[in-house]
Structures are given as structure tokens and as C-alpha cells.
Amino acid sequence: MNFFRKDNLREGAEQKVVFITGRVHPGETPSSFVCQGIIDFLVSQHPIARVLREHLVFKIAPMLNPDGVYLGNYRCSLMGFDLNRHWLDPSPWAHPTLYGVKQLIIQMYNDPKTSLEFYIDIHAHSTMMNGFMYGNVFEDEERFQRQAIFPKLLCQNAEDFSYSSTSFNRDAVKAGTGRRFLGGLLDHTSSCYTLEVSFYSYISGGTTAAVPYTEEAYMKLGRNVARTFLDYYRLDPMAEKMAIPMPRLRKERPPPYKYPIRRGLASSYPISKGDKKSSVNHKDPSNAF
Secondary structure (H helix, E strand, O other): OEEOOHHHHOOOOOEEEEEEEEOOOOOOOHHHHHHHHHHHHHOOOOHHHHHHHHHOEEEEEOOOOHHHHHHOOOOOOOOOOOHHHOOOOOOOOOOHHHHHHHHHHHHHHOOOOEEEEEEEEEEEEOOOOOEEEEEEOOOOHHHHHHOOHHHHHHHHHOOOEOOOOOEEEOOHHHOOOHHHHHHHHOOOOOEEEEEEEEOOEEOOOOOOOOEEOOHHHHHHHHHHHHHHHHHHOOOOHHHHOOOOOOOOOOOOOOOOOOOOOOOOOOOOOOOOOOOOOOOOOOOOOOOOO
16 A cells, blocks of 8 residues: 655655554554554645655555454464564465565665665554554664654654653564564664554553543554654654754653663654665554544
């Protein structure tokens, strides 16, 4: 599923690509509503959506595990595989959707006219509250800090998204996930995340009462994810008339429920795409659209 305007297809123009996937785990139904919110917003006539389509190319695979969804599986595919552990070497026979998406991503990465800027894989979490992200850990301090920008901006736009729950890791058990594999494959200008959202509820800042998630609340989070790209790339026309403050470096008090340890903060905004590697083989945007 592609969203773009023909301006992005001008001969010689570099395409900035945001790649989004969802429902690799079939039982994580909230991820489909979040993805639906992103799609509905991007195809709407909302002014922000029009600006995003003029500047970015969105490629969305909303359901990586259709067989598992059809069968009512919770985590596995038709053949019993957890697809989110097979990104390293997917089989065209056993993991066809994963294989196809990986080949497309590698093809775009090797295209000098394409800048694959983001990969976001949407999931749902059975024990945590709110929406939050998992990111990667890098030895390059600038790269590590730069990838904290997007979740920090999303936290400002979405009341149900928790930056304090967002964490960055390189656990060995996650090595086969899309976030970990693509984070190691793509170069320093790309950011790879897992976006998680609670099955149950969220707690807004400054309160202690849990608010149950609804289908509309999940889709609202999706709309806010899409809107955050406007802030990240400073595409708002008003940005030329006013300074945008950087995320502030401060310690946040932990909420009354358990959070993963928070690491890293942003220090700079996106930089231009560098040289390609050699070929690889292996807040609320409003409800009125």
C-alpha cells in the first residue's frame, strides 16, 4: 500500500520513504486499529496529510501474517512460525510475506534515489500500559540520540504515548525481529522502531486513573503517529516563522506502575542522506478529516 503524490516521482528526485508494517503477530488486534488510523489520516484531505503526501512516500504492509489472522492464531503463522523471529533469513516458501517485504526493503535501500528513513513495526502489548516504542542501541552516540527524537515528539502529540516506557536495547532474543535486523542493515540515517500499544488501557500524564482503550483511541494514536512526521521533518509552514524547541534533557519521575528503564535523549534533528552502502544480499490532529 503506497501513499504519495506524483511530485515524489519526479525524475532525479530522492524519495524519502517511511515503511510501516503491522499484525505480524495475529492476536495483537490493536495494532490493526493503529495502522488503520495511520492509513485513514494519510488518505484524508486534512491539511497535514496533504503536506505529508507532498514530501514523503509511505509504504504500508498492514498485515504481515494474514494466514495466522484467518486461523485465529495468537502469535504464529499457518506453519507455526513466529514471523518476527525470522527476519535474518526468511524463506519464500515458509515465510512468504516476510520474504517479500524484506526483499522490497533491500531493493529500496540499494536504490541511490531512495532514502529509507523510517521503519516502524506495530504491535500490541499484553502487560504494559500506554503506547511506547522499542528502539536500537548503537555505538555511535549521535545516531543513538537522534533516534530518540521521534518518540519524544510523539509523546508531545499523543496523550496515551509514554516516552518513559520507551526503551532502547539489543537483547539477543530480539535479534530476529524487524527492528533489530533492519537497524543493523540500514545506515545511520535510518531509524527503526517497534511501536507497542497496550491491550487494555493508558494513563495520561498527571493522572493515576487508567483509561480503557477503544477502537477509536487506537486509531487516534495512529493519526498522531502520522502527524508526528510533520514535526520531525519540520514541514509545518509555521516552522519557518518560529523556533522549534529541542527535547529537553531532564529526569522524569516514574509513574505508579512499572516501566522499562529509559535511555538516551535527542540532540539533533534529521540529517541528510549520506552515501549508500554497497549492495546488500542478505498532539491530536483532530477527528475531522
